[in-house]
Amino acid sequence: MKRILWFRRDLRVEDNPLLSFGGEVLPIFIFDENILKELPQNDKRVTFVFHHVIRLKSNLQKIGLDLKIFYGKPEEIFKELKGFDEVVASGDYDSYAKERDIKISHMLHFRYINDTYIFKPREVLKENGEPYFVFTPFYKKARAILEHKNIDTAKTAEHTLAQEDYWGIQKNGKKLLLELESIGFIKQEIEIVDPHVKLENFLKKIDNYQEMRDYLSSDATSGLSVDLRFGTISIRAVFRALFSLKNSDTEPFVRQLIFRDFYAYLLFHIPTLERQNYKYSFNGIEDDEKYRAFCEARTGVPIVDAGVRELLETGQMHNRVRMVVASFFTKDLLLPWQWGERFFASYLLDYDSVSNALSWQWSAGTGVDPQPYFRVFNPYLQSKKFDKDAYYIKKWLPELRDIEPKYIHNEAFLLSAYIKDYPKPNIVHKEAKARAISCYKKSLH
Numbered sequence: 001m002k003r004i005l006w007f008r009r010d011l012r013v014e015d016n017p018l019l020s021f022g023g024e025v026l027p028i029f030i031f032d033e034n035i036l037k038e039l040p041q042n043d044k045r046v047t048f049v050f051h052h053v054i055r056l057k058s059n060l061q062k063i064g065l066d067l068k069i070f071y072g073k074p075e076e077i078f079k080e081l082k083g084f085d086e087v088v089a090s091g092d093y094d095s096y097a098k099e100r101d102i103k104i105s106h107m108l109h110f111r112y113i114n115d116t117y118i119f120k121p122r123e124v125l126k127e128n129g130e131p132y133f134v135f136t137p138f139y140k141k142a143r144a145i146l147e148h149k150n151i152d153t154a155k156t157a158e159h160t161l162a163q164e165d166y167w168g169i170q171k172n173g174k175k176l177l178l179e180l181e182s183i184g185f186i187k188q189e190i191e192i193v194d195p196h197v198k199l200e201n202f203l204k205k206i207d208n209y210q211e212m213r214d215y216l217s218s219d220a221t222s223g224l225s226v227d228l229r230f231g232t233i234s235i236r237a238v239f240r241a242l243f244s245l246k247n248s249d250t251e252p253f254v255r256q257l258i259f260r261d262f263y264a265y266l267l268f269h270i271p272t273l274e275r276q277n278y279k280y281s282f283n284g285i286e287d288d289e290k291y292r293a294f295c296e297a298r299t300g301v302p303i304v305d306a307g308v309r310e311l312l313e314t315g316q317m318h319n320r321v322r323m324v325v326a327s328f329f330t331k332d333l334l335l336p337w338q339w340g341e342r343f344f345a346s347y348l349l350d351y352d353s354v355s356n357a358l359s360w361q362w363s364a365g366t367g368v369d370p371q372p373y374f375r376v377f378n379p380y381l382q383s384k385k386f387d388k389d390a391y392y393i394k395k396w397l398p399e400l401r402d403i404e405p406k407y408i409h410n411e412a413f414l415l416s417a418y419i420k421d422y423p424k425p426n427i428v429h430k431e432a433k434a435r436a437i438s439c440y441k442k443s444l445h
């Protein structure tokens, strides 16, 4: 058997089931032109991925293998890869990935393995064989299965390399230097921390996770989403580390990881969730001016503008802020959730089409989850609770540096005061909330 091992969302050697087959192999990575041509030269994710692809290549070399790196369209590249019996890759559930893989499967036998998520999409089902659409029963069933599930480290088999030349980046039959610039991007200054170090540090403070995770300056979360997105750490390794802790409160974190699986599971069973409302026909009101103000962090609502600034500058945004921002976008500004989803998709380092689309549907109240349309976050109460001293807000909005925190959380003050270089709120929350509820209500009939 001669196999192509296609690395995608599993950029690591350790605990990678892709390497457990053995025999003659060609490990490859493709910088996908279909995706990259849409991105600006300074996209931070490409720097992150490039770093980890180089690391993967070097780690494969340490075990006698190598990585052939391509730039181009996967279907064109596979046309040139002749003489193989099958391609092996880990499963991916979004529409682009599925379409891409179907095209390749018409050229070469395609073997899907389960690596990105802990469960296979049909592993957690109701007694009658149907999928769960509500998280809590899914979680209970998943948790029971997990007790007995094999999450041991995937063994690396003996391999030989199917080809000899692994130099540079292959693009349209030419070989380019193994540099980010060869594929048209500019290296960005981003902090790249070894995911195992992140995990180790996080486990030391995991007892605080449940209580502190929503506080914006607490640093109480793991920061692992980007690594789980690109598979620079194995999800099984994270579970093994959690289960090895005997006297710690690991369950709230386990729950979040199962939540991540749940979203992928939902998208597998209801593919339309990626773009279409599951419930309610109301889908926001298009308004370019409001959208522009949001994207430029000029809504005048401090926690929202601070979140957008953090996103634009770092590619990150705290989960609580994502929830507040998405609620504000879909309910106060009443914009289509798909616009917000696309905006996040352009900047989030951990952008994942599954988690992003389903979280936006959750925020809009249009998804599968029983999140009611009339639940609207009050951004001022949220910032007062989770950023009481406004450290987070002032970090990203230095123009509010001299304003006392109690005024930053006070809508009436912000609507009436003049603040140099900072706009007044472009919306009155109570009125906007009433308008949103009325629009959603009408669409019920």
Ligand SMILES: Cc1cc2nc3c(=O)[nH]c(=O)nc-3n(C[C@H](O)[C@H](O)[C@H](O)COP(=O)(O)OP(=O)(O)OC[C@H]3O[C@@H](n4cnc5c(N)ncnc54)[C@H](O)[C@@H]3O)c2cc1C
Pocket (backbone or CB within 6 Å): 213, 221, 222, 223, 224, 225, 226, 228, 229, 256, 257, 259, 260, 263, 317, 318, 319, 320, 322, 323, 326, 344, 348, 350, 351, 352, 353, 355, 356, 357, 359, 360, 363
């Ligand atoms: C509107 C919106 C958009 C989002 N878009 C993304 C996205 O594109 N990619 C992404 O990975 N997460 C997304 N999330 C979920 C969440 O915000 C991030 O996973 C989290 O902020 C990452 O930080 P962390 O790794 O420190 O999280 P931790 O609190 O340490 O959580 C541990 C892990 O659990 C998973 N997780 C936690 N919360 C969620 C959640 N709500 N949905 C799915 N998985 C979760 C993540 O993989 C995360 O790494 C989004 C949430 C919202 C509200």
